[in-house]
Amino acid sequence: MPRRSSYHHGDLKATLVTTALDVIAEQGVGALSVAEVARRAGVSSAAPYRHFASRKDLLIACAIAAAHRLTGELRAACAGVGDPGDPVEATAAAAAAYTRFAAEHGSGFDLIYAEELRDAGSQELMEAGRGVMDVLLPAALAVTGEDAKSALQLLERQVAAAHGYATLLRSDFLARRHATVEDVASGAAAIARSLANDARRAERDR
Secondary structure, X not given: OOOOOOOOOOOHHHHHHHHHHHHHHHHOHHHOOHHHHHHHHOOOOOHHHHOOOOHHHHHHHHHHHHHXXXXXXXXXXXXXXXXXXXHHHHHHHHHHHXXXXXXXXXXXXXXXXXXXXXXXXXXXXXXXXXXXXXXHHHHHHHHOOOXXXXXXXXXXXXXXXXXXXXXXXXXXXXXXXXXXXXXXXXXXXXXXXXXXXXXXHHHHOO
């Protein structure tokens, strides 16, 4: 039987990245293997190496694609805030969007800023990661009175809550109450809103 190709003479490089992201969504970053991606894409085990010299290079491409997609979803969420001048609501909307992304794609900052990609030397990856932060930071800085250290701490806590909610949903921990993606997105938004209000009060009390 001839090997069946899932990319139909299209852009194999893009197909490999999309397929790799599917593997990550199902099994996590650590489970990614070039052989599995090739099998799912319907190509020979050697074919991916025409585009990616190593698993790490494939993972970098996945991280870049994830960062661009996440940036777009965060931008759309922040643009949809009822009061565009309210940074607290902007951070809440971003937290909800991040939770949806992590729940649906099985990754987020853990892929974009994966430990094995640190010092990877990819300028494109650094720019993609910076693009995510460029969406998140302005509202956090507005909440904290332009205090960069406090803004980064606020974002860290908000992302931790959002990622935690997404992980609990994906692990079926919340199955007994039939939680949905929108349920956890709403929960993450509520925590982000509370954290932002606390940070705003702290800034005012200084």
